[in-house]
Each structure stands twice: as structure tokens, then as C-alpha cells.
Amino acid sequence: MAQPGRRPPSAPRDGSPPNPTTAAADARPLAPPPDAAGLREAALSHLARYATTEARLRQVLGRRIDRWARAATGRLAAEDIARASGAA
Numbered sequence: 001m002a003q004p005g006r007r008p009p010s011a012p013r014d015g016s017p018p019n020p021t022t023a024a025a026d027a028r029p030l031a032p033p034p035d036a037a038g039l040r041e042a043a044l045s046h047l048a049r050y051a052t053t054e055a056r057l058r059q060v061l062g063r064r065i066d067r068w069a070r071a072a073t074g075r076l077a078a079e080d081i082a083r084a085s086g087a088a
Contacts, residue, residue: 030075033084034065 034042039061046052046060065085072081 030072031068033072034068039064 042064043057043061046057052060069081069085072084076084
């Protein structure tokens with residue numbers, strides 16, 4: 001949810017027309033919620049690229065879920081977001 005006094009990401013500071021690339025990113029279809037298989041693939045990709053701890057890997061995967069939840073805010077009901085985030 002936008003904070004009071006903050007401009008949306010696609011709104012330019014100087015009052016010029018919105019950047020079509022950014023505006024298109026805001027209009028992208030919502031990706032499906034992260035599931036166990038997708039998170040496992042993300043974990044394996046991360047482990048293949050980085051030496052990491054279990055805590056750091058949990059943080060990376062948690063951020064992935066949080067990004068999806070932020071993108072879903074305003075598009076889905078809060079109950080649906082909570083259910084999908086909790087299922088992952």
C-alpha cells in the first residue's frame with residue numbers, strides 16, 4: 001500500500017509523462033504465488049552460485065515471498081495473500 005505523500009513508482013518527479021517501461025511493469029500480470037517446488041529451485045540456484053548459510057538462504061527465500069506479496073497487494077484479497085504466503 002502506498003504511504004501518504006509518496007508518489008507511485010511510475011510517476012516521474014518532474015511532472016513529465018510516466019515512463020512507459022515502468023508503467024508497463026506496473027501493469028504486468030501477477031505471477032503465481034511461490035510454491036515449494038519454485039522455492040526449492042530458487043534455493044538450489046542460490047546455493048549453486050553463492051556460498052551461504054542456512055539463515056541467509058532463509059532470508060533470500062523469505063524476500064522472494066515478500067516480493068510476491070507486495071506485488072499481490074491491491075490485486076488480491078488480503079486473505080488470499082496470507083493463505084498463499086503461508087503455504088509456501
